Amino acid sequence: xxxxxxSHKLLVWIAAxxxxxxxxxxxxxxxxxxxxxxxxxxxxxxxxRFGIRxxxxxxxxxxxxxxxxxxxxxxxxxxxxxxxxxxxxxxLGVIFFIIALITLLGWVRGATFKQYxxxxxxxxxxxxxxxxxxxxxxxFNAGQxxxxxxxxxxxxxxxxxxxxxxxxxxxxxxxxxxxxCIHGLLGCLATIMVIGHGFLSLFVNPDTARVLRDGRVSxxxxxxxxxLWKAPR
Numbered sequence: 001x002x003x004x005x006x007s008h009k010l011l012v013w014i015a016a017x018x019x020x021x022x023x024x025x026x027x028x029x030x031x032x033x034x035x036x037x038x039x040x041x042x043x044x045x046x047x048x049r050f051g052i053r054x055x056x057x058x059x060x061x062x063x064x065x066x067x068x069x070x071x072x073x074x075x076x077x078x079x080x081x082x083x084x085x086x087x088x089x090x091x092l093g094v095i096f097f098i099i100a101l102i103t104l105l106g107w108v109r110g111a112t113f114k115q116y117x118x119x120x121x122x123x124x125x126x127x128x129x130x131x132x133x134x135x136x137x138x139x140f141n142a143g144q145x146x147x148x149x150x151x152x153x154x155x156x157x158x159x160x161x162x163x164x165x166x167x168x169x170x171x172x173x174x175x176x177x178x179x180x181c182i183h184g185l186l187g188c189l190a191t192i193m194v195i196g197h198g199f200l201s202l203f204v205n206p207d208t209a210r211v212l213r214d215g216r217v218s219x220x221x222x223x224x225x226x227x228l229w230k231a232p233r
Contacts, residue, residue: 119136
C-alpha cells in the first residue's frame, strides 16, 4: 500500500474523496434518511447536545480539517515538500491537534463502551433497514464511539508521522519518504471518516444537523436514539 501510494498519490487521494461520496449517494438513493420529525409533527422541546465550549471546538475542528485537507491536497497536486503551503499546513496541524485533543478528552466518559452497545453493533445501528427501530444508546451510540477512538488514533498517527518527517534528523531520506506516505495514507483515512461522519449527521440523521447552529437538538431525537442519556436543557 505504501509503495502504491508513493507512486500514485494523486490517484489515491481522488479515490479517497470520490469513492466515499459515491457510496454515500448510493446509500441515500437506496435507504434514504431516518428523520424523527415528519411534516406536521411537533418536535417539542430542544435539549443541549453540546455545550458552548464543545460547540465552538466542533466548528474549529471542522474548519481546521477543511483547511488542512486543502493545503495537504495542494502539496500532492503540486508535488511539493513541507515548504510554502506545507509550512502553513504543519502549523495548522499542530493547532488542530491541540484543539481536537482537548475536545476528544472531554468526551472520554461518554465514549467508553457499555453492555448495551453490543446489540447496537450487532444490528449496525439499524442503518441497513429502511425503517429502523430505536436501539438503546447513551450520549454517544456504539458507532459514534468507534468513530471517536478511530479518529483519535488517526490524529495521533498524523502528528507522530509529521514530527518524524519534519524533525527526524536521524532518518535517511528514504525513511522520511516512508513517513510522508504513512502521513498521506492516514490523511486519506481521516478524509473518508469525516465524509462518512458528515453524511450520517447531515443527511441520514437530519435531526442532528441543527446542532451546528447552537448545539441543540430536539428532545424527540434524543428520546428515540439516545434513550439512556439524560440530556441537559
